[in-house]
Amino acid sequence: MRRPCTTGLKWLLLSTAGTLVGLAGVVAWQSLASEDPGVASAVGDPQAQRLKGQYLAQAGNCMACHTVRGGAGYAGGRAIASPFGTLYTSNITPDKATGIGNWSRDDFWRALHHGRGRDGRFLYPAFPYTSYTRMSRDDSDALFAYLQSLPPVNQPNRDHALRFPYNQRMLLALWRALYFKPGSFTPDPARDAQWNRGAYLVQGAGHCSACHSARNALGASLAPLALEGGVIPALAWYAPPLHGGEKGLGSWSEADIAALLKTGVSPRGTALGPMSEIVGRSLQYLTDSDISAISVYLKTLPAPSSESSAGSGAPRPEPAEAKRILKQGQKLYGSLCVDCHGGKGQGSAPDYPPLAGNHAIAGPQPLNAIRTVLNGGFPPSTTGNPYPFGMPPFGPQLSDSEVAAVLSYVLNSWGNQGGWVSASEVNRYRSVPLD
Template sequence: MRGRVLIAWGIVAIAGLALWIVIEPPAAVPDRSSARVAGEEAAEASQVVRGAYLARAGNCVACHTARGGALMAGGRPIDTPFGTLVTRNLTPHPGSGIGTWSDADFRRALHEGQAPGGRALYPACPYPQLTRVRASDADAIHAWLRSLPPVDAPHPGHRLQGVYGWPVALKLWRVLWFRPEPHRDDPARSEQWNRGAYLVRGLAHCSACHAPHNRWGAIDAGREFDGAPMISARWHAPSLSDPAQAGSRGLPVADVVALLRDGVASHGSALGPMAEVVLHGTSHLSDSDLRAMVVFLSDLPSTRGGAGPPAAPARTAEPRVLERGALLYREHCQDCHGREGEGAEGWPRLAGNRALTSPVAANVVRIVLSGGFPPSTPGNPQPYGMPPFSHRMSNAEVAAVVSYVRQAWGNQASPVDSGEVARWR
């Protein structure tokens, strides 16, 4: 944060200096109008810096920048169950970008999901959450976008399947499933909690993945953080309210902050799509914003335990499967994760790790098949990786080793069979 403040002041200072050089009056006494202009320029510069920060928090950069493409010039494909959507050019190019948009146009795009001229936007841009972004924050993001070099990158068009490509389908979807909704602070809660709620539910749009979606891709109202399978990416976004999955309730705030900031913490590491969220989004946030988010997350009503019925007890795997799994573990996994699944500096602990014991085994199977790297962040600049095993193990072998780690060292989660592995391969 201190670095960002310094950069902010640096930019303000440079802007001020540049202005002074350009408009230095012949007389030594600065006239009043130039002092006012300098003040406006400084305000503009700090608005741009704030906008850049908010655009990181909203992960706009990752989606609106194609791999190897110009910053914010769009062109990145987003796979959905309805087809592939392509992100749009947000640079100030007057033709193919948003160079002609006013602040009001930009606010309306985020708040109402509508471009100038009434063109409705597809909710692959997370405006069902971005609708809560405050007008002042939208203006700051717009100011930052206007400060970028204009890039001529026309939109190639979306590739949607069948009826999903018909404009009437999107219109109907919006009538049924979308209401613009401002963020409202809860006066009964602390300022910190409200800041966290604003970021998690609005700008950082965590529920875009962590909420169950109905078959039309709309969020189930009231179940914003209950966890959901990510159909296209073949990962499962765990529940952020269930302490048996990824709930923060009861965990030290510092541990969850570390996960969001560094991508690794003592209780787990960010995998797959979550690693990208950390890399492009949360690792850029100030500690005070991260703490606010975690304060809000820790306060989510728990969807497990308490009044609800107890979770179904885990099934035990067949001894034959566990033996095979134990052998495979010793051969392929133990060097990094330890004899007793205790892990080591840089290698996650598997004993008692919620990523393994979650009722949904998709992510454990996924990481064993595909391997992965935690994100490289200032707090963990050179992460160790995990090798993929998809070409080295059959479905039955993956099922055996996954069943083993889900039941060894006190872990108590149901085994998986080779059919399940085949489904996620």
Template sequence: MKRKSLFALSAAIVAVVGAVAALAPVLWSGLDALHIGEALAAGPTDEANLIKRGEYLARAGDCFACHTVRGGKLFAGGLAMATPFGTLYTPNITPDDQYGIGKWSADDFYRAMHTGHSKDGSLLYPAFPFASYTKVTRADVDALYAFLRSVPPANVPSRPHELRFPFSNRNLLIGWRTLFFREGEFAPDPTKSVEWNRGAYLVDGLGHCAMCHTSINMVGGPVNSAAFGGGLIPLQNWYAPSLTSGEGGLGDWDIKDIVSLLRTGVSQRGVVFGPMADVVHNSLQYLSDEDIRAMATYLKTLPQKSEAPETTQMETSEAFGGELLQQGEKIYRDQCAKCHADNGLGMPPNYPPLANNQSIQMHSAVNPIRMVLNGGYPPSTDRNPRPYGMPPFAQSLSNQEVAAVVTFIRMSWGNKGRPVSPQQVAELRSAPLD
């Protein structure tokens, strides 16, 4: 066995934001892309409408998921975010005067979103993705602020972070900000359509999709030269695929399939699992049809870029890979063909195709290994309330058998993946399910 180059996955402080990819909508109704700020600033003045719009933004931005602990009070914070440098805890953002943002002004809130400074001037850790939020318009930030001011205050103290020294020293963030943070609201591209600009605003702003789909370097910053080039999500043991190449790029997808995947979690081309399933369930299914299509339009046009550094990958010898392929074919016929068909074409959208499935043949085999081990369901959404799922095989298949069947599906029907080693399976067998 030999190991390939190690993917620099240290960037703990940007490690969790759910994924991946929840988005910040504003209803444009065909606004001229050159006058985004002016048009949004002239939006509804009625307080009820403003709060409703802010709720839409909060839901689409996945604020609920990060700032609400299961079984806890809405937006009271306390969600643990494990990182290689320690554990961060999300803060209370209810209008409680003592522990929340009750004494924050609209300017205080905008400064946090736009510059990454708290009310007292302290630097915020980039697990709060202000590097993306800085692009969000003042009108949208004000609407979000109005909504948060309308929720019941929760008298729950924010739990202090548990970071190891020297990472507990916020002054170190000055260097990070110098290297990786550029303040400034979204500037539309006048050469692109209104719909494309809308999608860019959603994806690159409150959506912060790049936080999962862009690899990070040893100092915790994004590798901007490989933006959307994919990478392993730190400590979650899921691989966010490249959106700029054949690995997971959407350039050859029909818009309707991208829209379906984002809206419902399933499409004729594949389904979402893991962190992205949470994003669809908690956020994307609530977006308007216009916003989803705008995002799909933008994502489909992402340019080809350099790929993320390769993840650590255990390689098998050619001979052993051949043995795994033969063993995996029998396991597939016995265990998988009933749903995914002998030819790997499946029965989409309920049973996704494995043939010509980009997520199956990525360099990293993390995702298909985890699916065989743990099974899972696409998200339950309004337009797909009872999704078909996949059973787990961790109890019935050994590490070598899992490696064999994953090797088979990665190398059959024209797929161009490489063999999977039993050691890779062993490493993921005990990985957390969330």
């Protein structure tokens, strides 16, 4: 009688055991790694510190994520969709039972700077500690002081609904080993104070890379400080590049950038989609000097070594079909769009944004253009532009092929090189939630 072959099974068990030992080692290394406690400054004026913290909370748009629609401010519970499942934001009011009422400012610094909770567990990077790690200890303490001054709200935190294996928190040790290292902002001595202030806000509290950077399969930002643009996971919205290259802000003036950040509209474009909320809830409340500093900094970011001159999307149709689509699109544009956006796509600033040379719609992916035509586009109401003009939704009025035709016309007119849109692409985004 032949003995069963056990060699393969032994190697499988040894390999599995080795993997588990390696993972345990990474977890232990991450857990025992020394943490910079920061240097907490003495508080001279508690009220001034709280006001500074309130300003930083607005700069970081903390309320937007930590408030469920219609709920109490900062009490958490908002669902954050991701490719790995749904995460729910935490209660950061000073409630002792369900919030951060029992936290110390050292605990709070640990969360922002090291991405770890009060109990030491690793936090999921949907909380953008990969950016907040650059905030100073003084700013962390000020933000904590402000949050501790809020009314406590007793609202239990919800468990995340992540798929296996992403719901295994210990695996974050591997993610952190690959993609996260606690750091700090180091001013560039070759730049002036204004530039460094803008860099600090963009890289830290503003966490601009959370949206304006492409991500890999594990959700890590690629070149987070380059701000080369990327699709926001699970939102189906393209956050355009913010660098100073041709496909970014190269043709924008600092005044154009500042106007968009402060009011939601500018001669070069309009804040729509997720950016509308960010301007309305956050950026409009920043000081003019901070808005100018951000604008100055963004203009200096270098473009990537190679910028694609043409957009992606559906393949170019055969010549006869392309001619038919463009003719249909031109007719639809003339009846539905020309009154606001002009015969040459020039728009009418600041109420109606230009379509010619608009990289947010003629960029590498036509997501924003499709979703805006289907669902409408609505800039925020701001102090500088309290009664914005919105774009009505055409989804109920136009078929998928008609939306594709008018967008293909826009993306191939007036110097745009945005590619083509297919009816199937339009249909795919009809059912995508708006937020």
